[in-house]
Amino acid sequence: MSDTNSPDSVPQKQPIRKMTRRHLLQYGGALAAVTFVGPVLSACGGDQGRRGQGGTPTTGPAAAPTNLTTAGGVTPTAAEAMGGATPPEGGAATTVAATPGTTATGQSYNARTDVAGTITFWHFWGSPVRRTAIRRVIAGFEQTYPNIKVNEQFVPFGDIWTKNIAAVAAGRGMPDVIVEDRPQLRARAENNIDISLGELAQRDGITGDAFWPFTWQEATVDGVPYGLPYETDIRVLYYNKAAFRDAGLDPNKPPKDWNDLEAYSNKLDQRSGNKLERIGFFPTIGNIGLDQWGWMNGGQWQTEDFEPTINAKENIETLAWMKKWTDRYGKKNIDAFTATFGQGPEDPFMSGKVAMKVDIQGYTSFLNFYNPKFTTKGGEELSGEEGYGVAAIPPAPGHKPASLSGGFALSIPRGSKNQEAAWEFIKYLTFVGQASWARDTYGMPTIEKLARTDPELKAQPNWEFFVDAMSYGRPAVYNPAYPSMLEVLGPAVDAVMLGRQTPEQALNEAQRKAEAEIRRQRR
């Protein structure tokens, strides 16, 4: 799949016999066509032998007889369970409290600490904060389950699900537990990639009551779970208090609506010539896009019957509003400005280039880790909550805030050989591990009570604000016939920002694309 030139076909430089040379060069083209295109065609075909795998009925854990007793046996105190005390004998089930050392959160689950085996766990948490956090959780698990060894593997975000699907299709090489993108989990379940956890959940009395309702809904198909929700999130506005002070704005008065965003930016923007030095705000910088802005203008992307409503009036207005921001700074300037953004402390917010930026609540852990100094004109360095504030994402005037709640789920890919151990791992991470995970990463726990009551989480001054923001959080748009439907928005936004299409044209086209795709899938 490369467009570089293949050096293997160098023609002979010596004079060669007429016939041969002519043929070599004439048919070289035809031959090259087959040589180059062949692998592309074959790469899409895959191996015919694999087809048999598809037809194999799922060997869910339900098929395997379980000799484990049900809950109600030994119930050690939380501290014992966590301290790696002698595991209960004779295949007894154990109740492990969710938050060791405190009963405040009150979560518990039925643990089978005698299950043995080695499991492979795939995740994409490679940043220093998250890698450390997941390792801590795993260390706790291995103490509670001395007979289970966890082989933790980092797989980049862009590869993890494709790699898993390839492994499931091949019938080997899949992990025992994988972190799934929760909004896409139903599509994975329907494609037969992750196994149903319904019987295991039923056996262990897991009903989903403990979770934020939408997280459980995303993890289930017709009420049957295909993963346990692990971590959710909520998007909020982060703003730079030092920049606010310099601009003569009250650092305790974040913008309330789109009008404020504009008025504040008028004061916050800094240019040198045409070049942007700092901007107040830009609608596509940060963890947000047209889909969420549309919500905040009262827009919807599909009906309850999953008919797309992409070109609804509210959405067109929203895109027109976004275009106004592009015109404000100039497309070329904003592109050049965006290209200077880096990662970590060089990101647009921490580097002070963008004064107001939308990100998830977990961004707090990065602000803690890199501890950027927000410097005022007077040279005063503000750090921590002195330096930045959080607020609800400003909606269109007269509308209510809305925010996307995404997150993940822990699932067992079809073909995993250690489903019992994998299931114990999933339960532990969800009901116990999420406490330490959330404290380290400020990931919003999927267990509502834990999120609301954990004292260590509440020690972070903005935590209660984050939990309150969950009240207007919305799950990602999911269309069963077109799981990644909102991908049609990207090109539409680009075309409008470039001035190639009006918002109406672009969204009409996006609507047509989505409709065509859905028609194709339903046929």
Add this chain to the structure above:
Amino acid sequence: MARLAASRPSRAEKKPFLTPRRREALTGYIFALPFIFGFLALTLGPMIFSLYASFTEYNIVNPPEWIGLGNYDFILRYDEEFRISLKNTIYYVILKTPLVISISLVLAMLMHIDLPGQRYFRTIYYLPTVLTGVAAIFLWVWVLNPEGLLNRGLGLLGISGPNWFFDPAWSKPGLIVMGMWYIGSPILIFLAGLNGIPTQLYESAEIDGAGPLRKFWNITIPMLSPTIFFLVVTNIIGAFQVFNSAYVVSTTAHASAGAPAQSLLFYEVYLYIRAFQHLEMGFASALAWILFAIVMVVTAIQLWLAKRWVYYES
């Protein structure tokens, strides 16, 4: 390889089986054997399967489900992404191929001049070809950053450089600029071709008073035409299959394959999105076969046109 085939057959062997012609053919087949084996054993099977898959809905996990011409019908009638990607790809092919051919020919001719230290130049120009890969592409994303090395250099000359990969009008040219780094192979092939031109042709032309331009148009180009033809064919096929650089650039600069504004949505990038992001292997197979048909037609046209301009010394 052809040189060995041409080695003189002994006249003593007059068996009909080993006529010089057959002997040559046999030698040819023996040399082609590794390819034929690889093609039959590794490529042909999956190719046939992908042809079958193109008539199915197939997500690699579940068995393919026959849908007849459904994929082809959708692609050819409704699929806007298909049209955009094909348009982008043709633009790229048309812009890139002549540039690669002409620039590599000029460089090859410069390297053909007998100068001390010429071997080092040849090595230097070939070196980037060895350094292909994602790491080198990352480097180029950095060089072509709006505030990157290239634009700073242009700035010194008083030119305000474009935003390259951030501007849909400049992203494809940016990719082509980046591709010029990898012209070591065509240079090498041209050098081989130049070495094959008998020097007496130039000598007699000089005696007749031909200048350098005249020699270039009337000797070098005709004598190189088979080589040019070969490079045109292979480069067009290669350009139709542009993937790595476009994919890495768009996902690095924009986190979305094909961005900005679908200007880097080339045919194979689109195929990749369908195959590996949407898991629509049947659909992607249909795309692959359509590309195969397009490339075959383009190549056939070139083979036909070649009769008019390619000169085989005879």
